[in-house]
Amino acid sequence: MDTQAGQDARRRPAEAGVTQVGDDAWTDGNAPESRLTANEVAHSWAGRAFTDERLDVAGQLGLAFGLLDLLDDYWVTCEIRFADRGPGGPLPSGVLWDGYRRRLEAPEAADAVTYSLWADWFEDRDTCEAAFAEVLGRDAGRLHTDSPQPLLRRARRVLECSGPVPWAVKESAYAVAARLPALFEGLLGSHRDVYGDLDPSAALTAGHSAAR
Template identity: 45%
Template structure:
């Protein structure tokens, strides 16, 4: 995904005799600190350039540095800008793997950030799912699939709302499945079984029979079975 941020970041890199050549992960480790410690940049400009570098490199380490920066921000405008950019990444036909990994492994697994993150990327748009266009449906599908670590009380209302959207039903199933299989997955057995029943999936759906059996036996998580 390229935006005006991409061009601005490329201009900043060129002005500082820096480039993104070589391994993207190593480039992110070298370049993100250069951006964030540039004293001539205001915090909002550092965020814009950091987001531009994420667009250029599409690598996980860029999301790590951005997360640290945003979590330390004193100005609420910075998280607002950050989350808008993340939503735009998720609304692409193929979401950034780096952004998905960051949400799943960092934001959603951290109890101090999961509620804000999940709200920003999906929960606050729950009421719009029924009339959603492609952009929101792309985002909802991406988030549902990686929502395993999100506390059940936060995601269950979204799972329920998404049942009414045919395109999202497979991703509700993935959400329940990974809620069971993720190390930090969060699941409540009775409502999870109810969701599976309401999804009305073909009996030969991959992993469905094993998942249903495990839940009926009283297991809420594969790793604590």
């Protein structure tokens, strides 16, 4: 997505002889006949992004996002979170959440990003409120039937994985989304979430309002 970050993300492993030879196949220069999966490369390289002394912290985070685009693997998001929550954190908030928003808005699949939100940022009561605000809550007032498609795409993806977010945090955004047919399916996905947090009476009121 970010051309420079993507080039750096590919170049760093290549400097050590790790190159891509297929959609989900990589080879290690030290063992050219063996094949690595994207997940194996992510485990080896994603954490290294945050130890690259050639870059400042924002640059390291950009490199990590470049690796995420390159590998499309959830483990890269784990390393981003480890860096944010670890002793060297927090990471620059603007860069972190802009990286998430951009990937949620992109036409390409964003499964690693949405799973990261659902399993990590939204399930953690220490981070769920800030994370939801950054990826959707603060923009809920901008949601309309004629909103730009990237914004609607981001909203739909966030709603679909927002089940664990406490009801009090997401209620106002849900009330807006319930009025928009393009986003209502995302609300259903959240309701069906095994870890979903929903206030039945408030949700029913929002649903009735949307139906009128």
